[in-house]
Amino acid sequence: MRFVADLHIHSKYSRACSRDCDLEHLTWWARRKGISLVGTGDFTHPAWYDHLRENLVDAEPGLFRLRDDLDREIDRKLPPSLAASPVRFTLSVEISTIYKRGDRTRKVHHLVYMPDLDAAAEFNRRLGKIGNLGSDGRPILGLDSRDLLEITLECGGYLVPAHLWTPWFAVLGSKSGFDAVEDCYVDLADHVFAVETGLSSDPEMNWRISGLDKYRLVSNSDAHSPPMLGREATVFDTELDYYAVRRALETGVGHAGTLEFFPEEGKYHVDGHRKCDVRMEPAETRAHRGLCPECGKPLTVGVLSRVEELADRPDGFRPEGVAGFTSLVPLPEIVSELLGTGPKSKKVLGEIDKLTAAFGPELRILQDVPLPDLSAHSELLGEAITRLRRGEVVRDAGYDGEYGVIKLFQPGELAKRSAAPALFEDLVAEPAEAKPRRAPAAQPQDVPEADATAETTAAPTPTPATGLLAGLDPDQRAAAGVEGGPLLIIAGPGTGKTRTLTHRLAHLVVERGVPPEQCLAITFTRRAAEEMTERMAALAPAHAPAMTITTFHALGVLVLREQHDRVGLSRSFGIADPDQQLAVALSVAADEKAAKELLATAHPAYKDALRAQDLVDFDDLITLPLALLEDDADLAASYRDRWRWVSVDEYQDVDEQQYRLLRQLAPSDGNLTAIGDPDQAIYRFRGADVGFFLRFREDFPAARTAHLTRNYRSSAPVVTGALQVVAPTTLVPGRELRPFGEHGDALIGVHHAASEQAEAVFVSRTVEQLLGGATFHAFDSGRVDSDGARDLGFSDFAVLYRTDRQSRAVVDALTASGMPFQKRSHDRLADRPGVERIVRELRFAAGETVLDRVRAVAGEDHTAYELLKPLAGDCGADFERFHSELALGVEVDTWDPRADRISLLTLHASKGLEFPVVFVVGCEDGLLPLRWPGADPVPDEVAEERRLLFVGMTRAQRHLFLSHSTGRPRSPFLNQLDGVFEQVGDARPARKKKETQFSLF
Secondary structure (H helix, E strand, O other), X not given: OEEEEEOOEOOOOOOOOOOOOOHHHHHHHHHHHOOOEEEOOOOOOHHHHHHHHHHEEEOOOOOEEEOHHHHHHHHHOOOOOOXXXXXXXXXXXXXXXXXXXXXXEEEEEEEEEEOOHHHHHHHHHHHHOOOOOOOOOOOEEOOOHHHHHHHHHHOOOEEEEOOOOOOOOOOOOOOOOOOOHHHHHHHHHHHOOEEEOOOXXXXXXXXXXXXXXXXEEEOOOOEOOHHHOOOOEEEEEOOOOHHXXXXXXXXXXXXXEEEEOOHHHOOOOEEEEHHHOEEEOHHHHHHOOOEOOOOOOEOEOOHHHHHHHHOOOOOOOOOOOOOOEEEOOOHHHHHHHHHOOOOOOHHHHHHHHHHHHHHOOHHHHHHOOOHHHHHHHOHHHHHHHHHHHHOOOEEEOOEOOEOOEEEOOOOOHHHHOOOOOOHXXXXXXXXXXXXXXXXXXXXXXXXXXXXXXXXXXXXXXXXXXXXXXXXXXXXXXXXXXXXXXXXXXXXOXXXXXXXXXXXXXXHHHHHOOXXXXXXXXXXXXXXXXXXXXXXXXXXXXXXXXXXXXXEHHHHHHHHHHHOHHHHOOOOOOEEOOHHHHHHHHHHOOOOHHHHHHHHHHOOHHHHHHHHHOOEEOOOHHHHHHHHHHHHOHHHHHHHHHHOOEEEEOOHHHOEHHHHHHHHHHOOOOOEEEEEEOHHHOOOXXXXXXXXXXXXXXXXXXXXXXXXXXXXXXXXXXXXXXXHHHHHHHOOOOOOOOEEOOOOOOOOEEEEEEOOHHHHHHHHHHHHHHHHOOOOHHHHHOOOOOOOOOOOOOHHHEEEEEOOHHHHHHHHHHHHHHOOOEEEOOOOOHHHOOOHHHHHHHOOOOOOOOHHHHHHHHHOOOHHHHHHHHHHHHHHOOOHHHHHHHHHHOOOOOOOOOOOOOEEEEEOOOOOOOOEEEEEEOOOEOEEOOEOOOOOOOOHHHHHHHHHHHHHHHOOEEEEEEEEEEOOOOEOHXXXXXXXXXXXXXXXXXXXXXXXXXXXXX
């Protein structure tokens, strides 16, 4: 059976698509066009998926047809020449992936096909962990193309790279892709067996690249409205079923060729710059070194240039055995040329109604209806179709998002025929001239290469040094090389704090002979401890395993495991999660209110009940070891003797009990290294006290002080602006922070929005602009151009706010944009639904690994299992570590960890992170600094709020945006900014709404 298939279309749930893109209209137009198999498009969109499930019924294997009642209604509206021809649907979707690989942003679109609705549902479930499927029928995912292919294969489908050459969003596109399909899909590339040529190329162009011989070339319409169906399509000579189509694409048997645009009609065929009305052939582009002669910006390099760049065969080459193709002009465009009116006009559509009623579907008219029959109906139409079938057309190529124009008559030719019989008794009008295009400027004689490197402050060559300290800058080397005794390192943001500390430890054990088992390094988070462990393994692989690198609370677990009998516990004691704590408190309290009071006050009765169940709670992990050491001088001395070299990261964040614990471990003349920055002390609400940092010299009179002042993270305007903000209340006398490295020189953007919602839209649009566009619509609407960064992905953006409530508007705006995002969370595992049950049920058998046990008890709770599986795999058979880390809390992400997403965080949660682009929203008095309405400012609290903004600003590497909205005064902290910012996209007065005139119906 020979049939035409259009397997790339969109539904009404895709951006910039007609509301008529529903199953009924698609079926009607498929019959009118002569298409037997149509992709559903957009099956990942929840509403469209439900529509498909409700209105499609099973047909041939893997295919669907419209419900009988709906199908009969469509036939009733069609002439006999079109009615009753079968139209089948196959489940399809276009996926946009935007991600970083090899320090370059990749933007690739893919077509995914599934054999049944259950497979599609599983695919949707998997993608739901990666991005937002509900905002656009073509979802945007921060996922590597290779990983998307893996998920597709695991769900039973297959994948075809979409519009292979399109500059912005394609595997081989000039702006975003790769030089070979295999480079995109790497180890899974053999599972790709077909590629879509796109509107701006045809098979003859693709035949010039020998690397594409292994792929079947397919064409589809990428229709955004039903009338666009079939403008390109693929022809099959197989049974009409999903598996036969797939086999034809895999083997070539039954793949009968394609129906194509003339490639010049595609909107990215040649090179150009639409804003400057400049269009160039490849040779002209090379002569101008890829730059627009009008504005000097890079041209959008089109498909023809890209094909020539990768071609290894001459023009006109045809490989043996490949399927052919036919180039067509859509029938509405032909009739439009003859009538001199738009192809969507009622006059054109009316004439096509007559033609299809007389001769059958549009594709049959273009290819198969005998020419004498057409000429008998209209001499001009017969002549036009004759020229089309011969390939005799006038071509005006498209460029930079503007469609080209294909004509069948030379300019003025139809006017000469005006006295001839008109088409269907209408006067023949002369079609409008193709839009004149500005000729390119004269070929430059000597155009210098564009300099992509911005002026930056380069780090001076460090003083020559040897060994492990050789790679450090002078400040870092001076701090890391201190021999012994107390040492305070004041490390500003981005100055290489962890690098300095790890090199110091490696220097001690490798080059100065300090026994590694005498080294204790304490951090505040498990993530920081893991990072330090990894770095030490790289710097001192033979010594790192003997060192103790841990968090404060994990250190408490270690001490309690060793001293369990002193506190009435077994060595395998458990750590109670919040529900267990409440249950224990209820066992000794009259009611829940009293139980919560016992918990809040750490009442002895509650603690005794915990011990009776061989449990401790989170607070016990510090208080119990501290009590042991303070009550037993000999025990404290033994631990001091064990760890003679103690290092503490983020010392400004210690609370009173952690401070007292450190004093037990490190004598006043001991080898204690404390590193941190008092201007980043922002956790007073957790009990942290920066005063311990400020009194370090009093506690350790022999201490030396080192300063790290070279910031390698942020651009010069960001560093300068952050210093200006913190200066009024800085806790570092003579605060110095100098920018080093290449981060550009973009000024800080300060934005005033009309509302909180408008502020969020500003964030969304700015992200898309900096990405260089996330959708075709962004380019076609002129909202963004090609000036975006080529090395930014979604994970390079962060939106920071003072309170979690402020995230709501940002969530709404990003959801509407379709860009993937995640609210970063530091919740404990035990707080996750379903996890606590699994934790309670963990009872290990002899020889059983943690992962085996987790698998055994997970049962049907797949979400909980997925949460626990990575940690269980890491811990192996180390049951104690597994229990400890569960209770201490690890950062868990129910999203697919392979995916990139924009990060949404509170300012407090952003500490320790960095991003190329940072937005701080809500820079308003009352939010930053935060205080209750009408409350008087408290100086110490305002100072910490100022430090909080300092922390947020210094998370930014290249671009920093500070925004505020109408309704509150802007933050007084912004008043310190001087000479380092520019106003961007400020609020405009709201337009007055037009009065609505209601229809009678």
